[in-house]
């Protein structure tokens with residue numbers, strides 16, 4: 001029995017965080033952001049610091065501080081995004097535990113990334129990222145930097161995993177059920193990470209993604225992406241997929257799900273009729289159990305990406 005924990009309301013984002021930013025170049029999809037915070041929460045210990053790669057509006061960073069991190073330092077490559085986050089969430093005017101810097105995490109070394117923080121980050125350090133993860137064909141990809149994840153949705157994963165590994169930190173990574181999750185687990189395991197907690201959140205596909213679905217459909221056909229196709233709803237949906245990962249050498253004997261286990265889990269979820277993902281309650285053949293959480297959240301009417 002998987003017996004997932006179910007959460008039916010936003011527990012981390014505040015009412016203010018659920019209001020869309022007035023700047024069009026600030027990512028806004030609250031279910032996505034809330035999922036990333038749950039993943040961080042699985043890894044945060046009192047007094048730790050979080051390095052959040054692709055921090056967006058800063059709402060997630062502030063929520064991670066409220067969830068127990070002593071410091072959260074966010075990095076984002078969008079200038080308007082960073083201006084928004086600095087004004088609304090970071091110190092000096094916002095939460096004193098939150099800082100934000102303008103930087104490209106794929107271009108900087110890990111040391112250079114840490115040096116963008118105004119003061120050294122206390123250890124232990126957790127790396128989190130809810131990066132652009134939509135698999136898009138090249139032309140569409142170039143048009144939407146805040147969601148474009150390259151041909152398999154994992155364009156940014158090697159850089160993120162590389163930084164976490166260089167820091168010997170635990171890693172919270174949020175992707176989607178269509179972002180080649182099996183490959184994501186392979187990349188994580190190759191780098192010495194083990195998935196120790198899974199958060200799933202069903203979400204309708206966004207308008208832009210629906211208009212540029214070719215790559216996702218090709219991945220689905222090849223068995224590397226899972227969409228949720230309900231008989232009563234012609235428009236496919238997907239699952240946001242939060243992976244709380246720990247360094248294997250610190251937990252050597254704990255069994256963990258493989259990429260195949262994860263695909264089986266997603267396919268089971270995709271047989272559900274409701275956003276509760278009720279099929280996950282049935283006895284299953286998944287060999288390695290890790291804590292599983294289902295976020296059954298009201299979908300936002302507005303979503304902003306650029």
Ligand SMILES: C[S@@+](CC[C@H](N)C(=O)[O-])C[C@H]1O[C@@H](n2cnc3c(N)ncnc32)[C@H](O)[C@@H]1O
Nearest residue numbers: 027033054055056076077078104105106130132
């Ligand atoms: C999908 S949004 C998520 C934002 C935030 N983590 C959240 O959950 O609300 C991805 C963010 O990553 C940023 N980003 C994309 N590539 C980046 C890179 N190479 N370096 C830094 N930030 C990047 C984008 O500007 C965008 O704000």
